[in-house]
Amino acid sequence: MAAEDIRALDIAWIIERADEVRRTGSSLIANVLPVDKIDELNRVFQPLLAETVRIEGEAGNRGPNRYYVTPPFRPPWTDVSIIDNDIIMAIVSELVGADGVFCQLATDTPCQGSQYQELHRDTQSLFPEWEQETPPYQLAVNFPLVDCNPENGPLEMTPSTHLLTKEEALRRIESGEIPVQQVLMKRGDVLIRDVRHIHRGTPNRTDQPRPMVVLGYSRKWLFRPEVEIRVAREILEQLPLRTRKWLRFNPVFNTLEEAEKKEELYQCPTLVGSDLGSGRVGSDYEKMS
Template sequence: MRISKEEMAAGKLLPETVELAVQLIKVNGYVLFEEVLPRAQVENLYDKFVEILGPAMEKHQLNPEVGFHNDTNHIGFDLPFRLPFCDEAIIAHPFVTDVVDQILGDDCVLNYFHSNTSVQGGKKPQKVHSDTGSRYGDRCTVNLPIIKLVVNFPLVDVNELNGPMEIWPGGTHLHPDNWYGPNSFNKPQLAEHMQSVKVLMPAGSILIRDDRMWHRGTPNRSNHPRPNVALIYTSAANAPQKGSIQIPEETYNQLSEKAKKLLRNENIGIPVEPAN
């Protein structure tokens, strides 16, 4: 979806835009808002991210030339809760919260502050998967309501070359609950015979998706990393009572009331640790 100039200027989606986005997520599994964040902000985020990516890879002894994580060269780690990563335009962007609140309720929480990066040199795609497991194991044979939404902010233009996410929309999030458990039919085997889409998007776009939608990372054949900021919003009834995001007290106190409400269950008053 392209957001209108009027909505961009106002920083607020029209009710009909919110409703369309909500219905797209419910029916198709995702919605994409193109080029929302200013380019200068995204470039600064990318520069600061690269500064922590190298040490994070060294910490875990990951060498792109040798290959890691089954030669996918994909790495994910928690982001430090400090600027520019914890900017309100990331953690509580009004375009995101308008949609998330409609689906999860306005008392939902933000309980995942992470990154997913396709590092150059990858040779294989990830296995097709969803980002959640079954809530009731093999017992539940009906589809359940959405309880988690993943939000991705790409920090570079995502193209065919640099490892775009590949998704299987239009129904893979609508299976019975037991389809997301360990005993369900092999997703990669099925996915070979299904239509998929590579999510190509300009830097600063916003991708909102049901965490059950099947997807995988693809190899990055460019010369530079392809990072995404990755957040998860969860309905209040299904959220952990104690989160894992470490937020200094002074940082939390400077947030908007909306952001404070989203982060109310996290580790407030704990110093920020390096990316891990």
């Protein structure tokens, strides 16, 4: 275990980070992921982004010059030091349980000409009629493929808004009671966040894209039809048991070609509805003890 990964064994530190997410909606942790592997992801990502830009044009698929791209679930995207990182998984397990699920691998990239997004949540409340919020049930783990700065489209967040109804949170933001804060991250940093918090993307004013990866984790009982990870059996068989268990509710395909025929298309439910996924569960997962 690398020296920096010793944090994964510090139970008190893990609980502090999880409590920070519960209290503020997020925890920013420095130097978690290997920078050389982040740079390799960026290298293989650029052709995927270029193809999406070619198809979508300047209109983008997340607003002007902003692109949501789902990478194929194969190396280097399946590197367990990234998708099953000890530090990340210790905190995620504290928040949504060690029996949770890994259900999303995607990217969001503002390019030059992008605009401010509307302030929004990435999911609805579990029980909106109750007008109260619950403990965490759905998390996003974000990490950039390039260093973020004030000019290249950093994420903006609003602390503790996951504890409020959306309407009350927006009212307090509008009044200035709750600040809107930029999140500046370096390669290797990770942001673990409760997706109910109010946030937005900002304009990228540079001539270089700013890719941000999102790993989605949920409690085991939460079905998210708008996202899935399409897993080829040959990839699944190469993964450690813990990784396979976190993937257990995703569809399994006999070949990489079958797995990559259809990209997941995620639409934020609170903004524009959602598309139904296949919902298939591969029998491969049933073999695991």
